[in-house]
Amino acid sequence: MTNPDLSDPDHSESAPAPNPLIAAWSTPFGVPPFAEIRPEHFPPAFEAALEAHRAEIESLAADPAPPSFETTLLGLETSGRLLTRVAQVFFNLCGADTNPALQAIERDIAPRLAAHHAAIFTDARLFQRIDALEAGKDRLDAEAQRLLQRTRLAFIRAGARLDPAGKARMAEIVERLATLGTQFAQNLLADEAAWTLVLDTEDDRAGLPDFVIDAALRAGAERGHPGKAVITLSRSSIEPFLTFSARRDLRRQAYEAWTRRGEMGGATDNRALIAEMVALRLERARLLGYPTFAAYKLDDTMAKTPEAVRGLLEEVWAPAKARALRELCDLQRLAEQEGFNGTIAGWDWRHYAEKLRKARFDLDEAATKPYLPLDQVIAAAFDTASRLFGLVFTERTDVPVYHPDVRAFEVSRDGRHVALFLGDYFARPSKRSGAWMSSFRTQEKLAGDIRPIIVNVMNFAKGEPALLSFDDARTLFHEFGHALHGMLSDVTYPSLAGTDVATDFVELPSQLYEHWLSRPEVLGRFARHHATGQPMPEEMIARIKAAQTFNQGYATVEYVASALVDLAFHEMADTSNLDPLAFEAKELARIGMPAEISMRHRTPHFAHVFAGDGYSAGYYSYLWSEVLDADAFAAFEETGNVFDPATAERLSRFIYAAGNRRDPAEAYIAFRGRLPTTAALLKKRGLADAA
Template sequence: MSAAPATSDNPLLQPWTAPFGAPPFAEIRPEHFAQAFEAGLAESTAGMLAVAADADEPSFQNTIEALEANGPILQRVSSVFFNLAGADTNDAIEAVERDIAPVLSRHSSEMFLNGDLFRRIATLYGQRDTLALTPEQRRVLDRYHTMFVRNGAALPEAQKARLAAISERLATLSTSFGQNVLADERAWTMTLGADDLDGLSEAQVAAAAKAAEDRGVAGYVITLARSSIEPFLQSSTRRDLRETAFRAWTARGENPGATDNRLVVAEMVALRAEYARLLGYESWAHFKLEDVMAKTPEAVRGLLHQVWTPAKARAATEQRDLQKLAAGRGDNIEIEAWDWRFYTEALRKERYDLDDAEVKPYLQLEQIIAAAFDTATRLFGVTFDERPDMPVYHPDVRAWEVRDAEGGHVGLFLGDYFARPSKHSGAWMSAFRSQERLTGDIRPIIVNVMNFSKPPEGQPALIGMDDARTLFHEFGHGLHGLLSDVTYPLISGTGVARDFVELPSQLYEHWLEQPEVLSRFAVHHETGDAMPTEMLDRLLSARRFNQGFATVEYTSSALVDLDFHLLTDTGELDAARFERDTLERIGMPRAISMRHRTPHFGHIFSGGYSAGYYSYLWSEVLDADAFDAFREAGDIFDPATARRLKDFIYSAGGRQDPHEAYRAFRGRDASPEALLKKRGLDVAELASGEV
């Protein structure tokens, strides 16, 4: 690593003078981070120790508020660094990431395991009924006490030390896991010649040509980015190439050598199980689920089982239909996992007279962004003005200022839409700065990151319906951060229970599929003509098509996640065999693969979803029921319903228990029947056996 620059030359440690206090990306280099982290850690540690050593009796202000305001440098540096590590990384940043992950874990443990600090928080918690706290303050105090206890603050010293060591090792392993997956994704490409393009649309061929150009190779390139490989699996008539691509895609993180994640998984599962035992829990799943809406593994398994049985039944019907279609085309094959998307696309065209190549010209990325913005304007009164003058971290990134109905500044929104080798796969929302009022009127800087295929220069980016849903999904998360209206950083924006955080994002997807939205923004990129009504009708009527497959690939992943984290005695865990055994036990259809196989399951091994991948389904119960509120009002933009949605969901952050927040919006709890109806699964197919 290069020598650290002098503090006076480090832009991370100087005032940021760009509009809205945005980071000075053009000035930041990887070598700035080591020194900036060092300064931030020193400031944060000093502040934390000062609170712990305060001679005054603990108060909410000198303890909780002091901790909430502590460490602004570390917060600022961390937000910039980890956003770049995900969206625009390189060897130097990855080296810093490997170095800093255990250091940050150690710093976190030093706070949570500080006995003097916990005594102050425990004293306040014991006095909470007599402190005249606001509801928001009471919630923040409760969360602090819960966080400290769940991080081992009440344990004996020897157990504290072991817990800290486990946390530090897990941070290192989590970083390695994500970097290994990215390395495999970077390393693999499939170069095609002109004779290998049968079945691909013009847009797909253009995207493959652009991928080849970006990599300096001749011909056409398919990558492991989902927006590259899934369309290829849907369209290519070359079964041999589909198999090659599919096997590479599902083998990420499982290739022998330096990037093999199987031993990483085994160690992480064992360490998590030990961590839970130290805190008195039966398993990591019991530990993680106690502090979210679900509360217990039994509740999670019950929800997953509600959809697993009808989903498998639907998938079996779908597979028979695909097999019949293949036979009718003279293809003497048994449907395999690399065939499913290809024949599904053919069957969709046959049943609904639709194919992706016909729909994509009407789904311009630019127009779908506009649709997401317009929906937010109609629901919440916010507007979006593009700001090309803003500093951004990559030329592909765009920035918009967000304003409220009165023209006041709400925040800054960044959109980073195209795949590139420096970006991790997937799609996500993050914050360069979160909203809060404790230290001033702090407005958020929110980013959406996606991995759509970039078109050749001068051509519009055309995306499929699944990609359009992804954009709306992540923008729903973005609005959760942008519309946040709380005082305390801890509960800002997406600072909510893991199985509640997907509600604002999944709910927002519903508006994309409304004719009132699509009829305005689904316009042909060449003619400007709106999508024909009959095509729109066919597109919407196909919404429940292939839902057996989609539900099986998701739910199987959630069940494998749950089973890994219910282990109490991991022994010599063979992660690949454990995955296979679990799938066999639940009766996984052979022709369907998990949506995220274990060696590249970043949600649970390098993200925050361990024992929590079910949460998308849990939130889907809420989102299906929540959108029904607008249907019942007779207007998908009903002002009164939208006002409640903003007040109790999008702007409320974590200031309420999530059950209470949902009831405040809806007037009652949600029913799972709305989910089954949304996915088109037959409630009568539910069974009573366990999975």
């Protein structure tokens, strides 16, 4: 083929390729065509989507006809579809497979999107039309009434009733908070990507099992140190190292790097960002008539008030701390028996706790991991969903994915398509730490039977095969519980679909799902040795069950301390001259935090709370939901069958499939017949008699 003559006017300009983010997608299940999408496609796609959405909103707000549910609320529900599609692809990639180009776009677009949505939710014309629908709400069915209630409340909480000056200031605040949250997350990722501990010698590797060394060698190859074993700040790397390394000096080095992410100084230090965020959140709350940000944030949750949250946290804190102090004495005694003459520190706790667990229960992570290969744990999660909800999972290799590690599964029931599930399981430098569920498309019936595309993102260490700790396996079940909440969603309106529920209710489906992992019915079938195929011995399963409450004082203290610090930051009524680390230290001193235990998420890297405000004043939600999940699983146990069909049907109908169709307390009562108490939670954590 000859090259075209570029002087020929017919060939002077070739037509630009269509932007794949805007073009129709002909991929299986309508998955984004990831191979065609490049960073430079996002800015023009966002521009087009924002322009289209603004035009749609203007048409709704300026409609001269009297407002109706169809023209106003349904018009709002169906607006901005292109923007939603572009944003879902973009922010999923920013979390799971980012790069400098995407990060630059994120810094630009995050505040612009915040300002865009603030303009919509403070549009007086639009709110007036929505508010007018309140008088005729009794003519709507229950789900439509719920949509009206939630939409109207969203406008009020965004500042729709403020005067023009208040609205302008609110817009400035939300835009600035979006900028700060984005920078916080990117700083944290930079700190995590930059730090490594190279284990140069055999002595550096002392005490490490083969699975830790193998994972470290793979991390070394990924980080530019081929042939070297490298520990990173991924939780799947750092925690096994702290558990097994015999080198106390290296454990300390790793622990201090892990606990000081976000406060290293320089361009990635998050302390100033935190102080500004806390101040802006307080100002935002006061604009809306609340005394503190916690009062504002919690007003739209199951908990309702900071006092209720603090009451729960402190009810659990006292027995958890008492239990942790007894655990500390046991660890100190064991260390001294081994010839250690010092005092247990934070970098020692996991190391000696693992030794004590082995001594007390004849159980250690190195012995259990061979029975928990990743593929088998995935199969266990799928089988549990099949037995509870009738779902079938079929792996698809013809579906586009955004990274070679990602696996795609079609989810069906009775021969009908339910969802597409993407599993992204391995740690890499381009992925933020942690584990989460998200969606590339949410379920709805408004535009037809739209089925969801759900993704679970993890940070497990690679291996041949990848072997999971029991905590890793629990994390997989947890996130798959969230995924089921998204996949089983069966509501009409996209704003009420899937996981779009109260923060302290959203963890119920995920934490409840964890319970099935430790059941003999599941472990007995799927916990099989990766080399021999032999099932996990029954006595090992029994020891795992017996050890479930081991070290729960420590685990509860590190979590509850984080939740109390989060709450304290957002109960502040005066944020002037705030030093986040001094404030953190003061709150920990107030509650009597044991020096040997660190918060699970210290303030400078508390992404739940400061990389956006999803869990701000809301980290307690895991514990609130745990009260629910402990009681909910008891509903199955009371039947004598943890897969009881009738109980599973109620669970699906009122919890997993129901989205936000009703108030969460009403939803739980519809499933269980009553609200729970903390008794089941304290029993589950082994704290009932610890105070």
